[in-house]
Amino acid sequence: MAKSLKSEKTGNNYHHGELRATLLKEATKMVKDLGIQSLSMRALGESIGVSRTALYHHFKNKNDLLSAIAESGFTTWQDIVSSIISDDKATQKQILHRYIKGYIEFSTDNAFIYELMFGSALWKEQASSESLKSTAYKSFQFHLSLIERWQKQGLLNSDVDTLRLAQVTWGTLHGICKLIIDGIYADNKNIDHLVDTIIASQTH
Amino acid sequence: MAKSLKSEKTGNNYHHGELRATLLKEATKMVKDLGIQSLSMRALGESIGVSRTALYHHFKNKNDLLSAIAESGFTTWQDIVSSIISDDKATQKQILHRYIKGYIEFSTDNAFIYELMFGSALWKEQASSESLKSTAYKSFQFHLSLIERWQKQGLLNSDVDTLRLAQVTWGTLHGICKLIIDGIYADNKNIDHLVDTIIASQTH
DNA sequence: TATTAATCTTGACATCGTCAAGTTACCTAG
DNA sequence: CTAGGTAACTTGACGATGTCAAGATTAATA
Numbered sequence: 176m177a178k179s180l181k182s183e184k185t186g187n188n189y190h191h192g193e194l195r196a197t198l199l200k201e202a203t204k205m206v207k208d209l210g211i212q213s214l215s216m217r218a219l220g221e222s223i224g225v226s227r228t229a230l231y232h233h234f235k236n237k238n239d240l241l242s243a244i245a246e247s248g249f250t251t252w253q254d255i256v257s258s259i260i261s262d263d264k265a266t267q268k269q270i271l272h273r274y275i276k277g278y279i280e281f282s283t284d285n286a287f288i289y290e291l292m293f294g295s296a297l298w299k300e301q302a303s304s305e306s307l308k309s310t311a312y313k314s315f316q317f318h319l320s321l322i323e324r325w326q327k328q329g330l331l332n333s334d335v336d337t338l339r340l341a342q343v344t345w346g347t348l349h350g351i352c353k354l355i356i357d358g359i360y361a362d363n364k365n366i367d368h369l370v371d372t373i374i375a376s377q378t379h
Numbered sequence: 380m381a382k383s384l385k386s387e388k389t390g391n392n393y394h395h396g397e398l399r400a401t402l403l404k405e406a407t408k409m410v411k412d413l414g415i416q417s418l419s420m421r422a423l424g425e426s427i428g429v430s431r432t433a434l435y436h437h438f439k440n441k442n443d444l445l446s447a448i449a450e451s452g453f454t455t456w457q458d459i460v461s462s463i464i465s466d467d468k469a470t471q472k473q474i475l476h477r478y479i480k481g482y483i484e485f486s487t488d489n490a491f492i493y494e495l496m497f498g499s500a501l502w503k504e505q506a507s508s509e510s511l512k513s514t515a516y517k518s519f520q521f522h523l524s525l526i527e528r529w530q531k532q533g534l535l536n537s538d539v540d541t542l543r544l545a546q547v548t549w550g551t552l553h554g555i556c557k558l559i560i561d562g563i564y565a566d567n568k569n570i571d572h573l574v575d576t577i578i579a580s581q582t583h
Numbered sequence: 584t585a586t587t588a589a590t591c592t593t594g595a596c597a598t599c600g601t602c603a604a605g606t607t608a609c610c611t612a613g
Numbered sequence: 614c615t616a617g618g619t620a621a622c623t624t625g626a627c628g629a630t631g632t633c634a635a636g637a638t639t640a641a642t643a
Contacts, residue, residue: 191590216631226592228632233590237631295494298561311563332580339576342564343551350554351547357502359515360546372543376536377580394608394621420600430623432601437621441600 195233197223203244203288210287211241211296242297242304248288249310252281256317267328274321275348275370282352289356293349318345331377347373399437401427407448407492414491415445415500442501446508449501452492453514456485460521471532478525479552479574486556493560497553522549535581551577 191197201223205214216237217227234240259273282289292311297303319341326333331340351369354360395401405427409418420441421431438444463477486493496515501507523545530537535544555573558564 194590215629217629227630228593229591231632290499293557293561293563295561298563315563335576335579336572339573340580342558342573343555343576343580346555346558347547347551348554349558350552350556351550352554353497353557354546354550354553357497357499359497359502359519368540369543369546372539372547375539376544376547398621419598421598431599432624433622435601 191225191229194223194225194229198230198233198240199243199247202240203247206241206244206287206291207285208287211291211294214241216240238297239304241291242307244288245291245297246304246307246310248285248292249307249314251285251288252278253314253317255281260321267325267330271325271330272370272374275373276366278348279352279355279366279370283355286356289352293353315341315345344377347377395429395433398427398429398433402434402437402444403447403451406444407451410445410448410491410495411489412491415495415498418445420444443508445495446501446511448492449495450508450511450514452489452496453511453518455489455492456482457518457521459485464525471529471534475529475534476574476578479577480570482552483556483559483570483574487559490560493556497557519545519549548581551581 198219202214202219205219205222216230220227220230230240234243255277256274259277260270262270262273265273291297297307319338322331322341322344323337325331326335326337326340331344351360351373402423406418406423409423409426420434424431424434434444438447459481460478463481464474466474466477469477495501501511523542526535526545526548527541529535530539530541530544535548555564555577
């Protein structure tokens with residue numbers, strides 16, 4: 176208890192008080208603005224006014240820090256999705272449209288974060304924390320439940336296995352976003368048209 | 380002329396003779412087996428028996444080397460696709476199926492190379508060479524021409540703009556592959572079922 | 584107030600990409 | 614056959630990075 180309003184008044188550097196939160200915030204900002212490559216533990220420490228190795232008392236290593244950033248990305252996305260879904264006045268068709276558009280916009284507005292969220296840097300091998308895995312898993316479960324709902328309502332092809340369709344549709348979103356983000360698809364204009372095409376290609 | 384069968388007999392390290400090709404081959408092998416992270420210029424040089432900086436006479440820098448590996452990945456994929464397409468005995472529906480399956484298999488069999496081919500490491504900013512860009516562009520053009528063909532034959536929804544559909548379908552393939560490769564979709568079993576779902580979801 | 588535990592620092596190390604300057608071997612003009 | 618040029622390769626060096634180990638400082642607890 177009572178750990179919050181400690182530092183910032185005294186000139187001492189020990190016991191910053193909220194270093195972990197501060198680090199996460201600054202690191203997220205750095206990654207968001209300049210990309211994953213540009214984030215170095217040393218620079219991060221320096222920018223906050225703390226020594227290079229202070230970070231290691233709050234994050235096991237760099238991967239651990241990146242995991243935390245990615246995880247907060249998933250919760251940000253969950254917040255967005257929740258607000259899209261819970262618009263009572265909109266039709267399901269409108270919501271489907273907004274969901275897809277929202278996904279693409281989120282990914283392009285937070286390109287570097289998105290890269291982190293799905294990048295092999297974290298998902299390969301031992302790198303990703305259990306916490307990240309479960310947060311990400313929840314996002315997929317939510318997507319799955321939406322697909323199921325839209326199948327039942329006849330918006331999506333209901334002849335197809337729900338799990339598989341969820342995988343394919345998420346794959347579609349993810350793939351398109353990656354291609355846009357990585358600069359392979361030049362036009363981030365005309366997103367509406369692209370969304371229409373996605374829906375048209377999935378609707379029967 | 381007559382530059383080939385020089386070295387390998389004399390113990391001298393100068394004028395290896397085919398260093399560029401050897402480097403590319405070894406680097407590709409390293410990336411394929413151990414991943415992009417694990418490839419260091421120094422280790423590569425050492426593994427071939429050449430000094431760390433010798434590589435810089437054949438590749439401008441590490442990115443340039445990675446570009447070359449990625450580019451050869453695209454041509455490998457082009458070769459595979461050509462052989463799939465040119466099976467005269469198969470129906471177009473079979474070919475469509477094999478194309479999708481072939482794409483997924485290529486990407487998973489060469490996961491690290493695939494990661495390089497589409498990774499932001501090369502596509503962001505100035506990193507990718509013009510040569511890589513044009514090779515990759517050809518792959519997409521080919522995909523586009525296939526989509527157009529299949530639309531005309533009624534295999535795919537022809538109400539949709541061809542370019543957009545090509546983007547969406549490639550996005551679908553790419554996204555699913557990424558999710559499998561990065562370990563987000565655990566099951567690389569049941570690929571056939573997945574392929575069926577992709578086709579079912581795109582066919583009207 | 585004394586002890587313990589948490590937090591942060593300085594010093595150090597190995598690894599990496601890459602530049603600069605020097606060395607060696609091949610190639611070609613005379 | 615040789616002189617000079619050029620391409621290929623080497624060693625040395627630099628700055629940056631992630632991270633460990635050992636020590637210093639402060640807060641929390643008994």
